[in-house]
Amino acid sequence: MQQIVVVDFGTGNLHSVSKALQHVADNASVVVSRDADTIGNADRVVLPGQGAMGSWLAAMSRLGLGEAVARALDNVPVLGICLGMQAMLDHSDEDGGVEGLSIIDGTVTRFIRPAGDAGRGFKIPHMGWNRVHQARCHPLWNDIEDGSRFYFVHSYYANPVRKVDIVGTTDYILPFTSAIAQANMFATQFHPEKSHTQGLKLLTNFVTWNGSYDPD
Amino acid sequence: MALAKRIIPCLDVDNGRVVKGVNFIDIRDAGDPVEVARRYDEQGADELCFLDITASSDLRDTMAHVVEEVAGQVFIPLTVGGGIRKLDDIHRMLAAGADKISINTAAVLNPAFVEEASKHFGAQCIVVAIDARQVAVEPSPRWEIFTHGGRKPTGIEVVEWARRMADAGAGEILLTSMDRDGTRDGYDNALNRHVSDAVSIPVIASGGVGGLEHLADGIIHGGADAVLAASIFHFGEHTIGQAKEFMADRGIEVNA
Numbered sequence: 001m002q003q004i005v006v007v008d009f010g011t012g013n014l015h016s017v018s019k020a021l022q023h024v025a026d027n028a029s030v031v032v033s034r035d036a037d038t039i040g041n042a043d044r045v046v047l048p049g050q051g052a053m054g055s056w057l058a059a060m061s062r063l064g065l066g067e068a069v070a071r072a073l074d075n076v077p078v079l080g081i082c083l084g085m086q087a088m089l090d091h092s093d094e095d096g097g098v099e100g101l102s103i104i105d106g107t108v109t110r111f112i113r114p115a116g117d118a119g120r121g122f123k124i125p126h127m128g129w130n131r132v133h134q135a136r137c138h139p140l141w142n143d144i145e146d147g148s149r150f151y152f153v154h155s156y157y158a159n160p161v162r163k164v165d166i167v168g169t170t171d172y173i174l175p176f177t178s179a180i181a182q183a184n185m186f187a188t189q190f191h192p193e194k195s196h197t198q199g200l201k202l203l204t205n206f207v208t209w210n211g212s213y214d215p216d
Numbered sequence: 217m218a219l220a221k222r223i224i225p226c227l228d229v230d231n232g233r234v235v236k237g238v239n240f241i242d243i244r245d246a247g248d249p250v251e252v253a254r255r256y257d258e259q260g261a262d263e264l265c266f267l268d269i270t271a272s273s274d275l276r277d278t279m280a281h282v283v284e285e286v287a288g289q290v291f292i293p294l295t296v297g298g299g300i301r302k303l304d305d306i307h308r309m310l311a312a313g314a315d316k317i318s319i320n321t322a323a324v325l326n327p328a329f330v331e332e333a334s335k336h337f338g339a340q341c342i343v344v345a346i347d348a349r350q351v352a353v354e355p356s357p358r359w360e361i362f363t364h365g366g367r368k369p370t371g372i373e374v375v376e377w378a379r380r381m382a383d384a385g386a387g388e389i390l391l392t393s394m395d396r397d398g399t400r401d402g403y404d405n406a407l408n409r410h411v412s413d414a415v416s417i418p419v420i421a422s423g424g425v426g427g428l429e430h431l432a433d434g435i436i437h438g439g440a441d442a443v444l445a446a447s448i449f450h451f452g453e454h455t456i457g458q459a460k461e462f463m464a465d466r467g468i469e470v471n472a
Contacts, residue, residue, distance in 0.1 A: 015287065015313045016287065019287055019288050020291050023291070050338045051337065051338030123416060123418040123441055125340060125388075125417070128219050128220055128222050128262065128441070129219070151292070153293075153340045172218070172219055194291060194315060195292075199291060
């Protein structure tokens with residue numbers, strides 16, 4: 001039986017993620033863990049994240065999980081969610097500036113609300129159901145219609161340098177990157193675990209994915 | 217604009233049962249919260265809100281069990297409020313599977329609690345619930361914050377309070393007009409517009425929905441980002457799907 005490990009840095013609500021994974025993965029055990037060996041031996045790893053990126057990454061190093069996460073990123077299918085996506089980049093402006101994991105070239109910046117009436121409809125955080133346009137084919141988009149809505153809640157967004165790393169985009173104030181992928185890593189700004197049928201489809205695709213992806 | 221306006225059914229839960237007072241008087245039993253939550257999920261609700269109105273804090277564990285059961289079956293955001301006073305209360309509800317926690321009276325008694333909660337759990341999961349009553353009309357309308365189910369005045373002006381809560385790290389405001397709550401006369405959209413224009417965080421309109429047109433009005437006239445309603449959905453008068461169809465016909469972007 002495959003083991004899916006949801007990495008627990010103690011900073012957010014992981015119950016939603018693990019419950020949704022349990023719901024779609026009949027033949028897997030889903031474990032929430034902050035144990036380096038458990039993470040290092042997992043068949044699949046999920047990096048969920050809420051709150052602030054600085055404290056999230058600080059918790060990762062304090063718990064001594066940096067190496068285990070790096071090993072997972074080298075070897076098994078990894079799904080990053082929200083901060084778990086933003087952490088893949090080089091740098092975030094949050095918390096006065098934080099260095100990320102540098103898996104994807106680029107930075108994370110805050111939404112800026114347009115001044116005056118133009119900004120009226122654009123509250124921050126970007127919260128609710130918005131469309132995700134599939135910028136590239138990917139096994140995790142299987143059976144999900146292009147432009148489907150997913151649930152978002154965030155104030156910062158990723159700016160990958162290389163177009164090839166972008167697999168999903170969404171419009172809010174400006175078109176921004178809502179999903180990234182590279183080799184065995186896939187990450188979303190939205191919350192598939194809170195995104196009803198489409199979200200559960202994405203999680204189903206993740207738990208059955210062999211971890212290979214060729215952007216060409 | 218591709219971001220959909222949200223429709224949020226609210227379940228008032230008293231000792232493990234969904235109830236809804238009509239005009240504050242007769243509390244009608246509207247069923248088992250888990251069943252009701254599943255029904256709204258199937259109908260396409262964008263989020264669910266649970267408000268624990270259980271009087272005794274000894275019975276609060278009942279709510280945690282309800283949340284836990286719902287969270288195992290319903291994969292949309294869940295907000296839980298009612299009786300949240302300490303970080304530990306928040307932790308317990310998040311552990312049960314809630315995504316957002318609504319803080320009301322505790323924020324008024326101790327505004328630093330909101331800041332503390334937001335730092336600890338993240339602004340995305342902190343909703344500040346505001347119960348407001350109009351205390352002065354045109355030409356200089358004024359609304360103030362009331363606690364204890366709208367009975368106790370605080371003298372705090374609503375916009376000043378909303379801004380303060382946003383600065384303290386609230387991710388969202390749930391704004392209830394206590395003048396309209398239970399009346400079925402529609403939202404107080406002057407209040408909604410007043411607050412929504414003053415803060416940069418999303419505002420959920422609440423209190424007074426009696427028909428589908430009220431939901432649309434909350435968005436169009438009130439400037440709300442989401443609309444919350446209880447009784448029009450509980451007793452089968454309308455489905456969430458009908459509400460979305462109605463709103464879409466009025467030109468509102470919905471997640472249908």
